Amino acid sequence: MSTRIVQGVPMPGWPMRIFKGLVLLVFCAVVIVPFVGVISTSVAPNKQINESGGLVLLPKSINFGAYESLFAGGVVTRALFVSIFVTIVGTLLSLTVSCLLAYALSRPGFVAGRPILLVVLFSMLFSPGIIPLYLTVKGVGLLDSIWALIVPTMISAFNVVVLRAFFMNLPNELTESARIDGAGELKTFTNIVLPLSKAVLSVIGLFYAVAYWNAFFSALLYLNDSKLWPLQLVLRTYVINDTQLGSAELGTELLPPQASIQMAILVVSIVPILVIYPFLQRHFAKGVLTGAVKG
Amino acid sequence: MLQRSKTRPQQQLSLGRRLLRDRVLLLFALPGIALIIAFHYVPLLGNVIAFKDYQPFLGINASDWSGWENFSVIFNGDPAFLRALKNTLILTCLQSIFVFPAPILLALLLNSLFSERIKRIAQSILYLPHFMSWVIVVALFQQMLGGSGLLNNYLRSHDLSTINIIGNSELFHVLLTSQIIWKDTGWATILFLAALSQIDSQLYEAASVDGASRMKQLWHVTLPGLRGIIILLFILRLGDSLTVGFEQIILQQQAVGRDVSEVLDTYVYNNGVLGGAWGVAAAVGLVKGIVGVILVLTANKVAHIFGEQGVYQR
Numbered sequence: 001m002s003t004r005i006v007q008g009v010p011m012p013g014w015p016m017r018i019f020k021g022l023v024l025l026v027f028c029a030v031v032i033v034p035f036v037g038v039i040s041t042s043v044a045p046n047k048q049i050n051e052s053g054g055l056v057l058l059p060k061s062i063n064f065g066a067y068e069s070l071f072a073g074g075v076v077t078r079a080l081f082v083s084i085f086v087t088i089v090g091t092l093l094s095l096t097v098s099c100l101l102a103y104a105l106s107r108p109g110f111v112a113g114r115p116i117l118l119v120v121l122f123s124m125l126f127s128p129g130i131i132p133l134y135l136t137v138k139g140v141g142l143l144d145s146i147w148a149l150i151v152p153t154m155i156s157a158f159n160v161v162v163l164r165a166f167f168m169n170l171p172n173e174l175t176e177s178a179r180i181d182g183a184g185e186l187k188t189f190t191n192i193v194l195p196l197s198k199a200v201l202s203v204i205g206l207f208y209a210v211a212y213w214n215a216f217f218s219a220l221l222y223l224n225d226s227k228l229w230p231l232q233l234v235l236r237t238y239v240i241n242d243t244q245l246g247s248a249e250l251g252t253e254l255l256p257p258q259a260s261i262q263m264a265i266l267v268v269s270i271v272p273i274l275v276i277y278p279f280l281q282r283h284f285a286k287g288v289l290t291g292a293v294k295g
Numbered sequence: 296m297l298q299r300s301k302t303r304p305q306q307q308l309s310l311g312r313r314l315l316r317d318r319v320l321l322l323f324a325l326p327g328i329a330l331i332i333a334f335h336y337v338p339l340l341g342n343v344i345a346f347k348d349y350q351p352f353l354g355i356n357a358s359d360w361s362g363w364e365n366f367s368v369i370f371n372g373d374p375a376f377l378r379a380l381k382n383t384l385i386l387t388c389l390q391s392i393f394v395f396p397a398p399i400l401l402a403l404l405l406n407s408l409f410s411e412r413i414k415r416i417a418q419s420i421l422y423l424p425h426f427m428s429w430v431i432v433v434a435l436f437q438q439m440l441g442g443s444g445l446l447n448n449y450l451r452s453h454d455l456s457t458i459n460i461i462g463n464s465e466l467f468h469v470l471l472t473s474q475i476i477w478k479d480t481g482w483a484t485i486l487f488l489a490a491l492s493q494i495d496s497q498l499y500e501a502a503s504v505d506g507a508s509r510m511k512q513l514w515h516v517t518l519p520g521l522r523g524i525i526i527l528l529f530i531l532r533l534g535d536s537l538t539v540g541f542e543q544i545i546l547q548q549q550a551v552g553r554d555v556s557e558v559l560d561t562y563v564y565n566n567g568v569l570g571g572a573w574g575v576a577a578a579v580g581l582v583k584g585i586v587g588v589i590l591v592l593t594a595n596k597v598a599h600i601f602g603e604q605g606v607y608q609r
Contacts (some may be wrong), residue, residue, distance in 0.1 A: 020404060024413070027401070028420045030477065034435040041438075053451065054443035101327030102322040111313040116324055121365055123335040127538075129580040130560065131567045132341030135355070136334065155330045167452055184318040214428030217542050221568065232430045239434045240546055266434055273426050281419060281427070 033057075035270070042066055042263035049259050065256040066264035074251030076265055078227065079234040082146065083213060083269075086230060088214040090150040095205050097155050099197075102163035103189050108172075117164075124157045130221070137222055148222035149215060149230065156211075159204050166200040167193060203283040206276055213272060231269045239265055321589060344577040351571075365578035376579065379562035382468075386539040389472045395532060396438035397476050399521065403513070405484060405492045421481025424439050429542040432478050436470070462550040471540060471547075486524055494520035526598050534591030537583050559583050 037055045042068070043178055044059035070076045104110055128136075133152065142148040170193060178188045182234060194201070216232040229237075238245050239262045247255055304510045314321070341355065348361040367374045401421070408414045424432065439445050440460040449459040459468055493520070498516045507515065541560040559579060567576025 014417065017409075020408065021413075023404065024408075024417050028417060031420055031424055031481070034439050035443075038435065038438060053448045054441075055445045055448065057445070097327045097330065100323040104324040106315075111310070111317045112321060112324070116328055119328060119336075120331060123331050125591065126339075126584055128335055128338035129342065129577070129584055130563050131344070131573060131577040131580050132338035133334065134568055135341045135344070135481050135573075136338045140333070151330070152334045155327050157331060157335075160327065163476050179490065185323070188321070205570065211427050214426075214430075216428055216430050217545070220545070221480055221564075232428055235430045236546060237436060239436065240430065263438075265430065266438075270431060277423065281422065 016185065026198065038263050038266050038270070042260055044260065044269045046257050046260070049257055054259060055263075058283075067268075068255060069250050069252050069261065070264050072128050072250055072252035075226075075229075075238075075245070075249045076231075076234055076268070077251075079229050079231045080268065081126040082228060083231040086146065086149045086215070087209050087212040087272075090154065091205055091209045093150065094154050094159075094208040094212075095201065098163055098204065099133075099194070099201070101155070102160045103167055103193060105148055105160070105164045106167035107185075120157045121162055124161075134221060143222055144225050144228065145222075146228055149218055150212070153211065153215065153218060156208070163197075163200060163204060166197060170196055172291075199283055202279065206280045206283075209276065210280075211272060231265075235265055238262060342577060342581045344574055345581045347574055349573040349577070351573070361574065364452070365574040366582070368575055369579065369582055374521075375557070375566075377396050377561065378554065379557045379559050379579075383537055383539055383558040384472060385468055387536045387557065389468055390475065390539065391532065393472055394479075395529065397480045399487055399525065401480055402484040402487035402491060403517065406488060418481070421484070425477045425482035427478065429478075429546060432474055433543065433546045436474055436477075440470075461547075464551040464555045467547075467551045467555045474511040474543060475540060483541075486528065487521060490521050491517070491527060521592055526601070530591065530594040530598055533594040536590055537587055 039052075040059045041049060041056045043062045044056040045061050045063050046065075048056055059168075101116075101120075105113055107113070127281050137143060137148055137152055140151075142151060174192055174196070175188050178192050179230065179289050212213060214232065215230065216236065219228075219230050219233045220236075223233075234281070237243050238249075244258065245261055308316070329331055344358070345365050346360060346362060347355070347358045348364075349355065349358045363370075367373075376575055405414055405417060408417075427435075437444060440458075441447070442457070442459070442461070446459070446460075450457050460470060463470075494516065498520075499512055502512045502516050537559055539556075539558050539560075541564075544558055544561055545564065548561060553561075553565075560583075563576045563580045563583075566572045567580075570576075
């Protein structure tokens with residue numbers, strides 16, 4: 001019998017390994033099955049949905065009727081545009097603002113470095129509270145504006161700390177030689193530092209994007225006008241609270257069963273995350289941990 | 296020339312000249328720091344309405360001072376407040392007992408796998424729910440466990456009695472806890488796996504030579520290696536004791552009623568933003584925030600007494 005040694009521990013026997021495999025399989029199934037069910041139901045034929053009484057795990061045939069009615073220009077289409085706008089514009093603004101601040105904080109001998117860093121770090125210790133935050137947003141006139149979904153959450157102190165740690169780890173010689181060549185701070189930042197930071201920028205950017213895409217409470221708190229609702233709020237109203245979506249809301253006469261429409265809305269809000277997930281995953285363990293540990 | 300040079304220490308330049316030299320960097324830092332101040336520090340000032348009879352049409356400044364009156368719900372034990380406090384504490388206990396250790400156990404399981412490939416695939420799958428919004432998680436749970444969800448449809452089709460899980464007030468706390476476990480256990484393993492990979496493999500070899508069984512190695516090598524990170528995360532958890540999943544609860548509050556679902560954060564939201572009792576809600580939020588900061592500082596102190604690093608030094 002050969003015993004492979006990993007970490008100095010002899011390999012366990014087969015019963016133990018099979019047991020672990022089974023436990024892991026169950027855990028993974030618990031995570032995956034809901035997604036499979038939702039996606040399947042959104043494309044399943046009406047008859048099958050009615051027979052099953054709700055969720056379908058394996059569609060007998062595929063029909064995109066539910067998606068056609070969602071994208072016909074009604075509530076969901078509009079919410080999708082709001083969410084896409086908030087996510088793209090928000091992420092770009094967040095990245096710009098965070099990188100600029102993190103870069104300034106990463107420069108050795110920056111005159112205000114210490115006090116600014118303390119302001120950033122100290123803000124992580126407490127959260128401002130719902131009521132005062134609401135009053136502040138109201139005070140600056142952002143209530144019922146799409147910018148209320150972007151501006152208050154534009155910068156995350158944690159992400160700034162991660163970016164700063166990354167910038168500080170870049171070889172000093174590069175920025176020094178740029179300076180000797182006569183490059184100013186802006187040029188050093190855009191031509192030297194940013195191109196070297198693609199990995200961390202993509203991770204932080206994706207984190208910001210996921211946060212914007214998933215934001216639900218800021219919309220609930222700041223937006224009374226349902227025309228400005230992002231997808232998450234539409235999801236709550238029509239899926240969780242089970243409000244009926246009629247042809248008035250959808251903007252089309254084509255009405256598939258509620259179950260498949262509901263599942264299609266869910267899929268529309270899940271898919272973008274599933275699409276960027278592999279990119280996120282490639283970087284996050286590396287990017288996030290190095291920053292968090294050294295921060 | 297206003298230039299940084301290694302030979303001359305920066306302290307020799309006057310503050311004015313250093314500010315002038317770093318004007319571009321100051322400009323870089325400005326938007327970010329302005330946002331942090333505007334939406335983190337300025338709202339702190341807004342907490343003064345806890346001491347005022349706040350009227351939205353008058354604004355903060357013109358509203359009358361009311362002293363400690365808004366705090367009377369806390370000091371006199373208003374039933375609605377006590378109910379929120381009770382549910383918060385129950386949920387915090389459930390989370391500390393069940394949610395906190397779950398990723399440690401999962402990380403130990405993942406770490407003990409011999410196939411790197413299986414480990415990576417499992418990680419990809421288990422991390423995924425973390426990136427789903429609470430709206431999606433709640434909707435998925437409804438679809439699986441709700442009245443017409445997968446589980447009950449299965450039971451119905453096999454002529455078994457159905458189980459009412461979603462919208463059942465008796466099971467609400469358990470439901471919330473299991474949703475958090477489903478969403479975040481996988482992701483939370485990242486930090487523990489990183490700590491596990493830092494443990495010196497020679498320790499295992501030495502233990503193995505000394506005849507330590509796998510259980511003994513787990514107890515004497517693995518767990519001590521995780522001690523620092525466990526204490527650190529537990530401190531952070533303690534600081535958040537009074538924060539127990541606001542979005543998650545708001546989404547499901549209608550179905551089960553406030554008796555079991557009202558927590559401090561929803562109390563603040565429901566009474567303040569929805570109910571118009573701004574001062575009282577702000578008072579409760581303020582006390583909650585202060586208690587939170589005290590909890591972190593205390594827990595950190597305790598960690599130092601036990602000789603651990605904690606969140607910050609000294």
